[in-house]
Amino acid sequence: TKLPSTPTDAANIETHIALITDLESQKSLAAKKLKDVKDLSTFVLQNTSENGQKLITATVESLEKAYGMIFDEIDANMETAKSFKHETLRVRAKLYQRLSDWLHNLENEIKELPQKGTLHEKEEQLSKLKTLEEEILLKETSIIKAVEKGRKENNEEALNHLNDIDQRYKHLVVSIREQIEKWTTIVKNHSDANDAINAFNINSDQIESKMNEIESMNDQFLKTKAMKEIKCDDDYETLTSKANAAIKKIKDETTTEGMEAIAKQYLDSKNRLKNLLSILISTKEKIDPQIVVPEKFEFPLSDESDRSRASSVASDRSDKKKKSSKLNPLRLFK
Incomplete structure (x- = not known):
């Protein structure tokens, strides 16, 4: 045969x-x-x-x-x-060595990921890490089988590489998870910084909207009253403090160009609110601190007895006014 x-x-x-x-x-x-x-x-x-x-x-x-x-x-x-x-x-020993080196190099690359400039770039980095984790975990069964099979071959040349593969794979999985946690925090911090900066614009939009609404009023009394009711509290200082703290957190993980863009956005938003507050304060300072109530201003009455008493008081005032023109009815409301 x-x-x-x-x-x-x-x-x-x-x-x-x-x-x-x-x-x-x-x-x-x-x-x-x-x-x-x-x-x-x-x-x-x-x-x-x-x-x-x-x-x-x-x-x-x-x-x-x-x-x-x-x-x-x-x-x-x-x-x-x-x-x-x-x-x-x-050949298998060389392949095991290449796999071991690849796992080792990948772990080093993951530990030394470069800075990113924008929130979008950081979100992309986090997404890539999560995808890589999924792919690595899918290879877990294949890698375990390859290591077990390689050890059964009693190939001394490959044995050290097989041990390295086993350890480096486990280290890689841990490193990826640590980096995912790290970049999740980085993304959140950058998002918080954006929100802190955007808070200036939200306040500015609210003030502008209110001032435009007041400007469109025809009644001078209501216009003056509404202008005085706009609050100029310490929101500006609070927002500034929060923004400074939030921006400080992202400095180490953001490129120089990225920090320059954030700084410009911050100053623009901050100055816009500051200017609006200056205009608002200046306008409020020009208003007479005592609101003048028109003579014909009508107060709401709760029932008929109030209306009757009000009518009687009005009649008495009318009689008194006829007797003395020097009596000013506005004194009753001061």
Whole structure:
């Protein structure tokens, strides 16, 4: 029978070597049988004619040659198989080393991620880390199986790399999770800084809207009253303090260009509110501190008895006014 060819698939090399090893184990039995045939032919040759001797001798020589070829082929096949296995293990060892180095380098890169300038860039970085974590975790089963299989091969050259892969994979998973937590905080801090800066604009928009609303009023009394009711409290100082604290938190994880853009946005928003407050305060200072109530201002009455008493008081005032023109009814409301 024809000997099987050495497989090109490394997965089948062990099965092939086992088959050739079994054939090798039968070489001694085959050699003994060949010796028995030669001994028997020697005995037969003594009582055989010349033509018979030639035929027997040729047959024995043919058997010896065939056995020799089979033995040589088995030896060559085994040598090729072992060489293929050795090369396969060597290549696998290099692949294990490359995987180990890749895990190690990836962990270092993750630990030294560059600064980002904008909130959008930081959100992208966080998204990439989360995607990488998903991909790495999906490879966990494959990596564990590869390590287990590699250890069963008893390949000393690969053993150290396999141990490194096992440890570095675990370290990588931990590092990614730490970086996700870190960048989650970075994104939140930047978002808080944006909100703190935007708070100036929200206040500015509210003041502008109120002032425009007041400006559109036709009643001077209501306009004056509404202007006085606009509060100029310490919101500006509170907002400034919050913004400064929020911006300080993002300084270390933001590029120089990013911090310059944030600083400009901050100053623009801050100055806008500051200018509006200055205008508002200046306008309020020009208003007479005592609101003048028009003579015909009507106060709401709760019931008919109040209306009756109010009518009586109004009648008395009318009589008194006729008696003395110097009496000013506005004094009653001062």
